[in-house]
Amino acid sequence: MKYSRTYAEDVKVGDELPPLVKGPIQQIQLTRYAGASGDFNPIHQDHEFAKAAGMDDVFAHGMLSMGFVAQCVTDWAGPAAVRKLGVRFAAIVRLKDTVTCRGRVLGKSSKDDVHLVELEIWAENQRGEKVVTGKATVALPSRDG
Amino acid sequence: MPIQLNKALIGRELQPFVVTIERGKIKEFARAIGDANPLYLDDRAGQASEWGDIVAPPTFMTTFRDAAGDNTDFLRELGTDISRLLHGEQEFELHRPLRPGDTLLCRSRIVDIYEKTGRSGPMGFVVRETVATDKTGEIAGAMRHITVVRL
Numbered sequence: 001m002k003y004s005r006t007y008a009e010d011v012k013v014g015d016e017l018p019p020l021v022k023g024p025i026q027q028i029q030l031t032r033y034a035g036a037s038g039d040f041n042p043i044h045q046d047h048e049f050a051k052a053a054g055m056d057d058v059f060a061h062g063m064l065s066m067g068f069v070a071q072c073v074t075d076w077a078g079p080a081a082v083r084k085l086g087v088r089f090a091a092i093v094r095l096k097d098t099v100t101c102r103g104r105v106l107g108k109s110s111k112d113d114v115h116l117v118e119l120e121i122w123a124e125n126q127r128g129e130k131v132v133t134g135k136a137t138v139a140l141p142s143r144d145g
Numbered sequence: 146m147p148i149q150l151n152k153a154l155i156g157r158e159l160q161p162f163v164v165t166i167e168r169g170k171i172k173e174f175a176r177a178i179g180d181a182n183p184l185y186l187d188d189r190a191g192q193a194s195e196w197g198d199i200v201a202p203p204t205f206m207t208t209f210r211d212a213a214g215d216n217t218d219f220l221r222e223l224g225t226d227i228s229r230l231l232h233g234e235q236e237f238e239l240h241r242p243l244r245p246g247d248t249l250l251c252r253s254r255i256v257d258i259y260e261k262t263g264r265s266g267p268m269g270f271v272v273r274e275t276v277a278t279d280k281t282g283e284i285a286g287a288m289r290h291i292t293v294v295r296l
Contacts, residue, residue: 003182022179029177036170036177038210041227053228054295062232063207067178070203079184079242080196082203086236086289 006077008108008115008140017103017119020072024096025060033064060093065132069121072101077138083116087134091125098126103136115140148296150269151224152258159219159253162211164277168245171201174208200242206288207235209251209277223258223271225294233270234291240284249277249285256289260296269294 030044039061042049050058066087073082093099100123107118116137123132168188175185183190184200191199220226243249257272271292279285 029179032177036174037208039207041230043228043230049228063204063235064178066235067180067202067204071178071180071182074180074182074203079182079202080200082237082239084236084238085203086234088234089232092231 003075003078006140007143008110008117009143011105011108011117011140013105013107015105017072017076017121020068020075020101021098022068022071022101023098025093025099027058027095030058030060030064033061033067037061037063039063055092057095059095060097062089062132065089065093065099065123068099069101069103069123069132069134072103072123073119073121073136073138076103077117077140081138081140082136083139084137085121085134086136087121087132089131090133091129091131093125093131097131099123099131100125101132106135113142115142148224148269150258150260150271150294150296151222154219154223154255155258157255159255159273160211160214161250161252162209162214164209164249164251166201166205166243166245166247166249168199170208171199171205171245174205175202178202178204196242196244198244198246200244203237203239204235205243206237206275206277206286209249209275211251223294225269225296229295231293231295232290233293234289236289238287240286243285247279247285249279251275251277265295267296269296 034040103119103121106120109116119136121134253275260269273290276287277285
């Protein structure tokens with residue numbers, strides 16, 4: 001079930017997060033994201049500007065793709081679980097692209113009743129090319145409370 | 146001869162600014178990502194949660210900007226303009242969930258500027274770190290941003 005609780009005890013190294021499919025990317029989403037984030041770089045909005053800057057067309061904000069990857073993590077771990085989230089933007093996400101976000105458990109540790117899980121996270125486009133790669137650390141609750 | 150970035154900006158502290166997190170802004174941001182988590186969007190679900198209110202998505206700190214600031218001058222001083230920029234890397238460290246009404250002091254610093262030649266030619270890299278502290282002086286979160294400049 002979506003938004004179900006994930007407990008530290010139930011997580012094993014190598015476990016995969018349920019994939020999250022986003023898109024196809026439409027111009028309206030880039031416009032909404034510009035307004036919501038405050039990033040009004042015209043390279044994400046204006047075809048002429050993008051062409052003049054040497055790009056084929058407008059493309060998605062890297063931060064939108066990072067938001068997708070973050071959603072993949074929080075759908076699984078809960079919205080307030082994320083302690084660290086770091087990514088590299090490996091390739092541009094274009095209009096009409098579909099972005100599939102994935103994650104895998106790399107490690108677990110517990111100290112002073114804080115249960116941390118390290119994740120490898122990434123997103124790929126419809127051609128299987130990685131567009132985002134990174135790592136996250138989440139704090140999960142214990143079944144013992 | 147490719148353009149050189151102005152490395153004298155390494156170590157530069159940008160003008161600190163204050164952000165107060167708005168309830169509507171959290172919801173607008175979650176909706177723009179297409180994330181319908183009730184703990185971002187539903188006040189009642191937030192009140193019933195252990196955090197007592199809705200929380201901000203993990204990447205929300207990207208909205209923290211100096212409302213009075215304009216980075217055109219900074220980019221000119223750096224030796225480039227907005228059309229040459231790409232986002233290279235981004236990292237967030239969250240010490241606690243961010244909620245509506247949180248007032249945070251944001252301090253940003255340029256920690257490094259360097260150049261490298263990759264597959265697509267010479268590129269510049271600008272590394273900026275921002276730390277957000279709350280009214281008690283505790284760090285609520287921090288972020289590290291690497292901008293790529295197509296030289």
